[in-house]
Amino acid sequence: MRKFLFRMAQKMRAFFYGRNGFDDLAKLSLILSIIFFLIYGFLPFGILKLIFSLITYGLMGYAYFRILSKKVYKRTQENKKYLGAINMTKTRWKQRKTHKFYRCPKCKTWLRVPKGRGKITITCVKCSTKFDKRT
Numbered sequence: 739m740r741k742f743l744f745r746m747a748q749k750m751r752a753f754f755y756g757r758n759g760f761d762d763l764a765k766l767s768l769i770l771s772i773i774f775f776l777i778y779g780f781l782p783f784g785i786l787k788l789i790f791s792l793i794t795y796g797l798m799g800y801a802y803f804r805i806l807s808k809k810v811y812k813r814t815q816e817n818k819k820y821l822g823a824i825n826m827t828k829t830r831w832k833q834r835k836t837h838k839f840y841r842c843p844k845c846k847t848w849l850r851v852p853k854g855r856g857k858i859t860i861t862c863v864k865c866s867t868k869f870d871k872r873t
């Protein structure tokens with residue numbers, strides 16, 4: 739039995755070698771698919787139920803696609819982008835009373851400015867583009 743488990747573990751490792759594996763985005767789509775599946779269970783038969791089942795399968799498929807993908811670099815970049823967006827949202831939420839966040843119209847960098855200063859000209863730290871905003 740132990741030998742069997744050991745061999746299974748080895749096979750699993752060989753299977754996942756060179757694959758992306760379970761990352762944050764895969765986790766998110768799996769959690770979302772479970773939520774959609776639970777809602778699906780409560781829906782009466784009809785077009786809405788069909789839509790929810792399609793979303794559930796779509797999200798599940800996307801999670802498996804990520805876990806099994808061999809384009810690890812590309813998947814890692816996507817995951818980083820997702821984590822960056824999460825962090826940005828957290829920061830914005832924490833500083834919502836003291837700061838405002840604007841995106842540079844040219845290079846799309848997020849810029850943080852203090853709140854309550856009236857109309858100001860913001861200069862992008864990355865590309866020096868100037869634009870006016872009310873804070």
Ligand SMILES: [Zn+2]
Binds near residue numbers: 843844846847863
């Ligand atoms: Zn810029």
